[in-house]
Amino acid sequence: MRVFIAGATGAIGRQLVPLLQGAGHDVSALVRDPARAPAGVRAMRGDVLDRASVMDAVLEAQPDAIVHEATADPSANNPRRMRAALAPTSRLRTEGTANLLAAADAAGTGRFLAQSIAFAYAPRGPRVVDEDAPLNLDAPRQLRSVVEAIADLERQVLGASGVVLRYGWFYGPGTSFASDGDTARMVRRRGLPIPGGGAGMWSFVHVRDAAEATVAALEVNGPRVYNVVDDHPAPLSEWLPEYARLLGAKAPLRLPLWPVRLAGGPIAAEGMTQQRGASNARARAELGWSPRHADWRGGFAEELAVAGS
Ligand SMILES: NC(=O)c1ccc[n+]([C@@H]2O[C@H](COP(=O)([O-])OP(=O)(O)OC[C@H]3O[C@@H](n4cnc5c(N)ncnc54)[C@H](OP(=O)(O)O)[C@@H]3O)[C@@H](O)[C@H]2O)c1
Structure with a gap:
C-alpha cells in the first residue's frame, strides 16, 4: 500500500515508519x-491545520x-502539562482530521486510521471497559473539551468508514515515560503524587506495540474502534x-485529593482517582495482534534497564 502519515516524526511515528517499510508499504509523510523526516520516507512539507497544504500533499502522494x-505537545502524557497542551491538540x-479526511476524499483514498485515547472513558461502571463504554462527555469543563474533541475526531473518522485506534498511555523510546x-523527571522530583488512594486505572502500551497494532489495522474495513493497550490495566x-x-x-508522595485538584486541575484528579482501564480483547481477536510487552511491569523494567545500561 501507499501509506501517508501525519505525525511521522513523533514517538509512535518513528516506530511506525520502519514497520510499514518492513511490511513492504511505500511511505510518505506530511512534515x-x-x-526531520524519517529515513526512506517521501517527505511532503505541510501542516495538518493548513488545508491547502494537506490537500496538495495527499493529491501528490495518492x-x-x-x-x-x-499531536501538538510531546509532553501530552504529563498530566501537569496537559492543561497547556489541550487546545492545540484538540484542534489537530x-x-x-477534517482536513485529512477532505484530502482523502479528493484523492479517493479508501483507508483512514486515526489515533484516539483509551483513557477518555466515563468514570462509571466496571474499572476496565471495552470500546462500547461511553466516553466521558459529562466531565468537568476543562476535561470535557478534550473528550469532545476526541468524540468529534471519532465521529468524523467512523463516518468516513475509517478506523479509530484508542491508544493507551505510551511508554518506550521518545515518550515521557522514557x-x-x-x-521520569517529574517522578524523580517526587512531583507526581498518589492522591486520594490513587485508584484511577491506567492502561499502558509500549509505542512499538502500538505501532504494530496500527500496521495490522491497515487491513481492517471500518468503521471500527479498537483499544490498543497491554493486558494489565493497573x-x-x-x-x-x-x-x-x-x-x-x-x-511517590501519598496525598489527599484536594491539593492535587488545586495544582493539576480536574484532568489530573480524574486520571489519578477515577480513570477507567481499557480491555484489548477486540484488538487481540480482530487484528491478529498481541502486545509483545503484555505487562507494563516487564515493559517498564526492560525500557529503564536498557536506558540505564
Ligand atoms: N503519548 C501518549 O501517551 C498517547 C496516548 C494515546 C494517544 N496518543 C495519541 O497518539 C498520537 C501520537 O502521539 P505521539 O506521542 O507519537 O506524539 P508526538 O511524539 O508528540 O508527535 C507528534 C507528531 O505530530 C506532528 N505534528 C504536530 N503538529 C502538527 C501539525 N500542525 N502538522 C503536521 N504535523 C504535526 C509532529 O511533527 P513535528 O515534527 O512537525 O513536530 C509529530 O510528528 C497523538 O495523536 C496522540 O494524541 C498519545
Whole structure:
C-alpha cells in the first residue's frame, strides 16, 4: 500500500515508519520540517491545520491509506502539562482530521486510521471497559473539551468508514515515560503524587506495540474502534511506586485529593482517582495482534534497564 502519515516524526511515528517499510508499504509523510523526516520516507512539507497544504500533499502522494498521528505537545502524557497542551491538540483532532479526511476524499483514498485515547472513558461502571463504554462527555469543563474533541475526531473518522485506534498511555523510546522523558523527571522530583488512594486505572502500551497494532489495522474495513493497550490495566497506586522504584527515585508522595485538584486541575484528579482501564480483547481477536510487552511491569523494567545500561 501507499501509506501517508501525519505525525511521522513523533514517538509512535518513528516506530511506525520502519514497520510499514518492513511490511513492504511505500511511505510518505506530511512534515512541517522535511529535515526531520524519517529515513526512506517521501517527505511532503505541510501542516495538518493548513488545508491547502494537506490537500496538495495527499493529491501528490495518492495514498491508499492515511494515518493521522499528529499531536501538538510531546509532553501530552504529563498530566501537569496537559492543561497547556489541550487546545492545540484538540484542534489537530477536530480541524486536522477534517482536513485529512477532505484530502482523502479528493484523492479517493479508501483507508483512514486515526489515533484516539483509551483513557477518555466515563468514570462509571466496571474499572476496565471495552470500546462500547461511553466516553466521558459529562466531565468537568476543562476535561470535557478534550473528550469532545476526541468524540468529534471519532465521529468524523467512523463516518468516513475509517478506523479509530484508542491508544493507551505510551511508554518506550521518545515518550515521557522514557528515562529522559518528562514523566521520569517529574517522578524523580517526587512531583507526581498518589492522591486520594490513587485508584484511577491506567492502561499502558509500549509505542512499538502500538505501532504494530496500527500496521495490522491497515487491513481492517471500518468503521471500527479498537483499544490498543497491554493486558494489565493497573491503578496509579500500583504502577507509580513500581515505576519510581525502577527509576531509582524515592517513593511517590501519598496525598489527599484536594491539593492535587488545586495544582493539576480536574484532568489530573480524574486520571489519578477515577480513570477507567481499557480491555484489548477486540484488538487481540480482530487484528491478529498481541502486545509483545503484555505487562507494563516487564515493559517498564526492560525500557529503564536498557536506558540505564
Ligand atoms: N503519548 C501518549 O501517551 C498517547 C496516548 C494515546 C494517544 N496518543 C495519541 O497518539 C498520537 C501520537 O502521539 P505521539 O506521542 O507519537 O506524539 P508526538 O511524539 O508528540 O508527535 C507528534 C507528531 O505530530 C506532528 N505534528 C504536530 N503538529 C502538527 C501539525 N500542525 N502538522 C503536521 N504535523 C504535526 C509532529 O511533527 P513535528 O515534527 O512537525 O513536530 C509529530 O510528528 C497523538 O495523536 C496522540 O494524541 C498519545
